[in-house]
Each structure stands twice: as structure tokens, then as C-alpha cells.
Amino acid sequence: LLHDLDPRVPPSTAGGVGIPIGVQLRIFKVLKVDIASGSLTLMVWRRSSWVDPRLSWSPDDYGGLRRIEVYPVKGGNDLDSNMWTPDLVFYNTVTRAEDVLSTGAAWVNRDGSVWQTVAGTIEVTCQFTDLVRWPAFDVEPRASP
Numbered sequence: 049l050l051h052d053l054d055p056r057v058p059p060s061t062a063g064g065v066g067i068p069i070g071v072q073l074r075i076f077k078v079l080k081v082d083i084a085s086g087s088l089t090l091m092v093w094r095r096s097s098w099v100d101p102r103l104s105w106s107p108d109d110y111g112g113l114r115r116i117e118v119y120p121v122k123g124g125n126d127l128d129s130n131m132w133t134p135d136l137v138f139y140n141t142v143t144r145a146e147d148v149l150s151t152g153a154a155w156v157n158r159d160g161s162v163w164q165t166v167a168g169t170i171e172v173t174c175q176f177t178d179l180v181r182w183p184a185f186d187v188e189p190r191a192s193p
Contacts, residue, residue: 049073051151051185053102053121053130053131053132054088055130055131055132055133056132058132059098059099059100059102059132060103066175067098067100068098068099068100068137069096069097069098069134070097070098071094071095071096071136072094072095072096073092073093073094073095074092074093074094074095075092076090076091076092077143079091079169082154085173086173087171087172087173087174088171088172088174089169089170089171090170090171090172091167091168091169092168092169092170093167093176094149094165094166094167094168094169095163095164095165096133096136096163096164096165097161097162097163097164098161098162099129099159099160099161099162100132100156100160100162101160102157103131103156103160103162104158104159105158106158107158113158114157114158115156115158116155116156117153117155117156118130118131118153118155118156119152119153119154120151120154120164131154131156133154133164138170138172140172140173140174141168141170141171141172141173142171142172142173143171148168148170148171149167149168149170150166150167150168151166152164152165152166152167167174
């Protein structure tokens with residue numbers, strides 16, 4: 049299934065509008081909050097899904113096989129990879145995502161739908177305007193009626 053694909057070329061769609069990509073960032077643990085520098089360090093799982101019609105197959109042609117597990121190389125879109133993966137970028141990270149996230153597995157279903165999950169530790173920059181009194185008193189006290 050993967051031997052004739054160029055991993056640098058994304059799936060094509062009718063009208064050239066691109067493919068929808070679902071992304072979910074699951075926070076596993078908050079490691080550090082640094083209000084002075086405006087940074088937050090998190091252990092995360094980044095989950096993404098898309099459909100690549102080039103990866104679809106008929107289970108009858110492959111002994112009833114309905115799903116395969118693929119391990120794309122880190123970075124994903126070079127000739128060393130075995131499949132195209134979306135180039136997902138966090139705009140406010142201190143370190144590039146591909147430097148801190150694992151490669152992870154991608155599960156490809158017979159219809160070409162792909163689900164990939166990668167784990168790692170990311171450091172993001174942000175404004176903590178509402179955390180002036182964090183961590184002990186991050187909620188403003190309410191006035192008594």
C-alpha cells in the first residue's frame with residue numbers, strides 16, 4: 049500500500065481545497081507554570097486524524113485486512129518516511145513540536161482514514177493575565193450578599 053507513495057505529496061481533493069484534519073491536544077500533566085517568563089510546560093498527547101484516499105484498499109485483496117499500523121518517521125514529510133503526515137505547528141511553542149514530540153504510530157483503516165497519536169513535552173508561551181494570584185488564590189473571592 050505504501051511503496052508507491054511520495055511522502056512529500058499530500059492527498060489531493062476535488063477542487064484542490066485540501067483535506068480536513070482533526071487535531072486534539074490532550075494534556076496529561078502540567079509540569080511548570082512560569083508567570084515571570086510567560087511560559088507553560090505540559091506533557092501532552094497530540095492526536096490527529098484525516099483521510100488519505102490513496103491509502104484505501106479492499107479487504108478482500110489482502111486476506112480480510114481492515115487496519116494497518118504504520119510508524120512514519122519524525123518530521124514526516126521527507127523521502128525517508130513511509131507515508132504523508134500533516135505538518136502541524138503550534139504557533140506559540142518555545143521549541144519546535146517535531147523536536148519534542150515522539151514519532152508515534154498511525155493507524156490506517158481500509159477506507160483511507162488515518163488516526164495518529166504522538167506524545168511529548170511542549171513548552172508554550174502565553175499571557176497569564178488572569179493568574180495574578182496563582183496558584184494558591186487564582187479565583188477572586190466573591191462578595192457576600
